[in-house]
Amino acid sequence: MIYDMKPDDIAGIYQATTLHLFCGISRRVFYSDIETPFPDGKLIVSITDREGIITHVNKAFVEMSGYTDEELLGSPHSILRHPDMPAFAFKELWDTVSVGGRWQGYVKNLRKDGGYYWVKATVIPNIRDGKIVSYTSIRRKPSRAKVEECIEIYRRLSAA
Amino acid sequence: MLYQFAVSPDFSPNFLPGWYVFNTWLQKQTKQNFHLEIYQSFQAQQEALSRQEIDLMYASAFDAAMLVRENGFLPVVKAEGFSDEAVIVASAENPINEIIGLSAGTKVAITANPDVYMMGMIMLESADLSANNIQFVNCDTYVTVAKQLLRAQADVGFFLAEAYDAFSDTIKSKLKVLVRSQISLIHHCLIVGSNLTHQRAELQKILLGMAQNEKGRSALKSLGFSSWVSVDDENMAFMIDVMNALAS
Numbered sequence: 001m002i003y004d005m006k007p008d009d010i011a012g013i014y015q016a017t018t019l020h021l022f023c024g025i026s027r028r029v030f031y032s033d034i035e036t037p038f039p040d041g042k043l044i045v046s047i048t049d050r051e052g053i054i055t056h057v058n059k060a061f062v063e064m065s066g067y068t069d070e071e072l073l074g075s076p077h078s079i080l081r082h083p084d085m086p087a088f089a090f091k092e093l094w095d096t097v098s099v100g101g102r103w104q105g106y107v108k109n110l111r112k113d114g115g116y117y118w119v120k121a122t123v124i125p126n127i128r129d130g131k132i133v134s135y136t137s138i139r140r141k142p143s144r145a146k147v148e149e150c151i152e153i154y155r156r157l158s159a160a
Numbered sequence: 161m162l163y164q165f166a167v168s169p170d171f172s173p174n175f176l177p178g179w180y181v182f183n184t185w186l187q188k189q190t191k192q193n194f195h196l197e198i199y200q201s202f203q204a205q206q207e208a209l210s211r212q213e214i215d216l217m218y219a220s221a222f223d224a225a226m227l228v229r230e231n232g233f234l235p236v237v238k239a240e241g242f243s244d245e246a247v248i249v250a251s252a253e254n255p256i257n258e259i260i261g262l263s264a265g266t267k268v269a270i271t272a273n274p275d276v277y278m279m280g281m282i283m284l285e286s287a288d289l290s291a292n293n294i295q296f297v298n299c300d301t302y303v304t305v306a307k308q309l310l311r312a313q314a315d316v317g318f319f320l321a322e323a324y325d326a327f328s329d330t331i332k333s334k335l336k337v338l339v340r341s342q343i344s345l346i347h348h349c350l351i352v353g354s355n356l357t358h359q360r361a362e363l364q365k366i367l368l369g370m371a372q373n374e375k376g377r378s379a380l381k382s383l384g385f386s387s388w389v390s391v392d393d394e395n396m397a398f399m400i401d402v403m404n405a406l407a408s
Contacts, residue, residue, distance in 0.1 A: 038286075039342075040258070040259060040283065040286070040339045041283060041339045041340050041341045041342050041343075042341075042342045042343075043342075043343050043345070043406075045345065045402070058344070058345075060342075102404075102405070120285070122405040122406070123405075124401055124404060124405045126397070126398070126401050128394075128397065136398070136401050136402065136405060138402060138405045138406065140282055140285070140286075140406075141283075141285070141286040142285075142286065143285055143286055143287070143288045144260075144286070144288070145288050146288075
């Protein structure tokens, strides 16, 4: 399940908007300008089922997202969707991995407290006996220069 | 039949006698003959693998993934509580204290360990460094990597964290860790080749029970381990997925 964000959870000054998620549902989100830097040396790892519902998270995921394990497990991965991310990026992701490909890109993720963090994400299908059974997403610390490039590209794509 | 047992060349030299102790223990428990071969380099090990000379192997994550995926090896066990991590290290006298301070042209001392190389390169990525804009200084061993740093012939070096941590305090006092990986998903693994796959379950049972008696615990201690835990096909498939994702 995915719920609207709660103003009480948000830190600092924030804006509000409603996101129309890929899975056909809407979510009210609150977001601030507070960035949490990706920690050196760590990886965020999660597994989703074929519908994008989170089935496994590691400790770094919990720490960086601000959600508890219980809140993340069973939620769609779009619980992290930030309004600055163009829908196009996620369509491309699903179009790629659902046919067995690997997707890689720079993603701005939304934290439970309304802040954000940038990642370099790699998503791969987990193929067993020739069939896609789930997806693994691994996020690492991104290059700052690449993030600056993406901020500009995503701004233009979102405005288009 | 005499089976060939190999140990990944990146183990700490402190545990060399321990692997012979383990091999003796294993032969007694299984009533099988194993010949322990310690290869001096990844290249020598690779040549033995290509000649299909290895039946049982304590393999690095990279080798385990490759051998399971491409050569029909099967995973058996891994050491409990151990994962393969890398550290990027500089001389203590180097004014740079974090990865972000490194720039294009940095000289990086590396060994042939593919796991450590992969993890090290991931950690350099945040500083916009890649194989295209750094210089590699190839070394045979981690001791040589440390020497390159101390002689200022390299700016940073990649080490298996376990190997770096095993250095003496004197050497470590002349070096400093810029970053340490905390990946926790990649690990060495004991794997069996085609000649031994039929004995996988029996081997696994014996090894999982190793910590339950005094001689077994003593042999484990000589390797720096407390016990083995099983690695099933799905565990290995997940590690291979992770490594595939990280390799890009």
